[in-house]
Amino acid sequence: MKLDKTKIIYEKWEQLSNKKVKLLLKDGSEKIGNIESFTHGTNSFIEYWILNKTNKPFNLLIEDGEWIKSSDLLEIYFYEDHSIIIL
Amino acid sequence: METKHGFSKKVTAASLLVALGIIYGDIGTSPLYALKAVIGNRKIEEILVYGGVSAIFWTLIIQTSIKYIWLTLKADNNGEGGIFSLYALVRRYGKKLVIPAVLGATTLLADGIITPPISVASAIEGLGMVDGLKDTIIAGNNVTVGLVVLILSILFFFQRFGTQVIGKFFGPIMAIWFSMLLLVGISQIFLHPDIINALNPYYAYEMLSQYPNGFWLLGSVFLCTTGAEALYSDLGHCGIKNIRISWIFVKTSLVMCYLGQAAWLMHQTEDFLNGRNPFFEIMPDWFLLPSIIIATLATIIASQALISGSYTLISEAINLNFWPRVAVRQPSETKGQIYIPSVNYVLWFGCVLMILYFRSSEHMEAAYGFSITITMMMTTLLLGYFLRYRLKWNKFAVWGIVGLFAIVESSFFIANVAKIKERWMFLFFELGIFMVMYVWYEARKIHNRYTNFTELGKYSQKLAELSEDDSIPKFATHLIYLSKADRRHHIESKIIKSIFSKKPKRADVYWFLHLNRTNEPYTLSYNVSELIDDKVIKININVGFRIQPKTELYFKKIVQELVANKELNLHIRPDGSTKYNNEPDFKFVVLEKYLSVENDFTIKDNLLLNGYKYLKNMGISDEKAFGLDKSDVITEQVPLIYQPITNIELKREDYEIANK
Structure with a gap:
């Protein structure tokens, strides 16, 4: 069965207390922010990551974050433990 | 030990009787029309009669005994069967498996609306042979059609009350039915014992290869096994052992009945059927009326099994997110028994429409069976995954099995394609069911996404x-x-x-x-x-x-x-x-x-x-x-909010500048 890397990212993200990440996208752009929520998909465990520019301790405008498709990700850097997952 | 429906899984006389009443209604009433459909308006001759009964016998062996009774019943999802139960067992092994599951369920439901009218019409048309009714009951006339509509309407009306009371009689009635098939069949075989030779598969091969347009006769031969899929769907009611053991009796009765009909065809003197049904022709005169009553009851039981099966299928579809949520009621205290009013109305309307459109069983024979071939092919595909990934069978063995059934079922499918022109209106019905399942499933995926x-x-x-x-x-x-x-x-x-x-x-x-x-x-x-x-x-x-x-x-x-x-x-x-x-x-x-x-x-x-x-x-x-x-x-x-609109550039204007 094909390895679902979005699940690996998710399991890593779930364990972290600091959700700040740096995302490198396939179009070469970089995004920095906090992943606060996500959506599940059918082709991959996580379809979208929702990235907020700032870390709000209590956020009610969850949709306000930027929706980033898992398939657009090239790599993800976690600030808490300086680890990188390459997709 | 009991099934979830409250029936015994142990093999006892009572449990075998229950299996007869629930499982074999559909396949058990095929002798009413299957061989008659093979002969049709063709000249009655040895190659057709021997070939027809041989093809029916081997279809029952390959398609029913081997594929369903031996192989498919292994795909038992905690005691339950049916295409959705099979899908639930294998869905983790392929995301695209949803397509055969939906297609199989759609076609199973679609052909379901023709099973009750064809079975009941075949039985009622037999009344035309009874002295005094010859001029009243004629296949396709208003009285016959009206009687069929009345019986079906009563059957659908009583669904809301469940089958708790009358269900107790299903087993004994079907036992009488199969015993009748067995005895009447044997009595005819004695008149033309050579018919036993028709069990040789060569006769089937000869008919398919040498009889003019012989291959297309598979469309009629297939009618003998249309109930095999329903047999798997009802697995949960009786348990595997009860089904397998009772199948020995059922199959013997069916084969004897088909051989008996073929024996009658060989020793009767006319060149053509001329509207006669071999099934009723083999009945002794004194037994004709009782046999029609028993046949009518058997077809009602077969229709009941199909209606209950449709409720179960839709209920599973709802729970697996293939169907919109509709009211599901429990009509009686019997465990697992459900009644879905909306499905009841659609089925009733479809069945009445079928009999009003086709008017006689002969016309329905020409349209029946196409969809079931698709269901069977879809089941074969899912079964392949089950054997390979759940039972861990050798992949070459699985390929061999799937390949064999793919050839057999594709042949039936091609032979049945000719029926499309007779059943074009079904395509709308099938498309409707498929679209409901497709839209519901895909839209829910979008929602979840x-x-x-x-x-x-x-x-x-x-x-x-x-x-x-x-x-x-x-x-x-x-x-x-x-x-x-x-x-x-x-x-x-x-x-x-x-x-x-x-x-x-x-x-x-x-x-x-x-x-x-x-x-x-x-x-x-x-x-x-x-x-x-x-x-x-x-x-x-x-x-x-x-x-x-x-x-x-x-x-x-x-x-x-x-x-x-x-x-x-x-x-x-x-x-x-x-x-x-x-x-x-x-x-x-x-x-x-x-x-x-x-x-x-x-x-x-x-x-x-x-x-x-x-x-x-x-x-x-x-x-x-x-x-x-x-x-x-x-x-x-x-x-x-799907695909929210992002990157909105909302600029604030200076109040004084904006009001200048």
Whole structure:
């Protein structure tokens, strides 16, 4: 069965207390922010990551974050433990 | 040991009788029309009669005995069978397996509307042979059609009361039916014993290869096995052993009856059938009327099995998210028996339409069977996955088996394609069922893709603070949300918004209830996670795909257990009414999503989501579907935003400049 890397990212993200990440996208752009929520998909465990520019301790405008498709990700850097997952 | 339907799985005389009544109605009534359809208006000659009965015998061996009785019954999903149960067993091995499952179920339902009229019409038309009724009962005339419509209408009308009482007679009636087939068949074989030679497969080969257009006769031969798929669907009622053992008797009776009909064809003197039905021709004169009565009862039982099977199929489709939620009722105390009014009306309308359109069983024979070949091919495909991945059979053996049945069933399919011109109206019906399943399934996938989850832990402290904030009026003692989040720490963002935005909903205890539909048919279990003691509790209830969820009932039972185990304190009512009524106050919140204008999606997604909305409006409400209709329920409309429009550049203008 094909390895679902979005699940690996998710399991890593779930364990972290600091959700700040740096995302490198396939179009070469970089995004920095906090992943606060996500959506599940059918082709991959996580379809979208929702990235907020700032870390709000209590956020009610969850949709306000930027929706980033898992398939657009090239790599993800976690600030808490300086680890990188390459997709 | 009992099946989930309350029948015995042990092999006893009674359980075998039950199997006869439930499982074999469809396949058991095929002798009424299968050989007659093979002969049709053709000249009665040895190559056709021997070849026809030989092809029927080998079809029963390959398609029914080997494929269904031996192989497919192995695909037993905790005692349950049927294409959706099989799909539930293998779906983790391929995302595209949803297509054969939906296609198979669609075609099974579609051909289902022709089984009752063809069976009942075949039996009633036999009355035309009874002295005194010859001029009254003529296949296709208004009296015959009216009688069939009347019988079918009565059958469908009584569905709402269940089969608890009359069901007890199904087994004995079918035992009489099969005994009749056996004895009458044998009596004819004695008149032309050479017919036994027709069991040699060479005769089938000869007919298919040498008889003019012989291959196309497979379309009629196939009618002898149309009930094989139904046999698998009803697995849960009787258990494998009962089915396999009773099949020995059933098959012997069927083969003897077909051989008896063939023997009669060989020793009778006319060149053509001229409207005669070999099935009734082999009956002794004195037994003709009783045989027609028994045949009519058998066809009613066959129709009943098909109707019950359709309810089960739709109920499974609802629970597997292939069908909009519609009212599902339990008509009697019999375990597992359900009645779906909307399906009943559609089936009744379809069956009546069929008999009014085709008018006689002969015309229906020309249209029947095409869809079932598709169902069987889809079952073969799913079965291949089951044998390979669940039973871990050698891949070459699996390829060999799937290949063999692919050849056999493709041949039947091609031979049945000729029937399309007779059954073009079915295509609309099939397309309709398929589109409902497709739109519902795909739209739900889109919904799920944009359902935003967040960490419950992040908000649990805020929930605790809100709960204890006396400055805010209490909304409920126990506030319960239905959640799609299957993980302990997750929750939909919409639920958090519902609690905190506008007027915050203060409650003593916040419950988040997740119903997890399992791949097993009858699972019913739960687990509890208390994120904050007595304040924020997540419950995961595992419900099998054959169970109608009764959320309120499950929830109250869980609460009772938690209180009994001293894991939970029941809090007082917010309005101080506890002294008058010590039952805790539970308030359920159901979030009903609507499409927000803030969307930007493709034409396809747009069509799917609008179709979904339309279908949803035709079904029952969420609170009824979750069994909350007796509870204190608040339904909140929440916008569902797909593909939110981002990067809005909203510039603030200087007031003075703007007013210059």
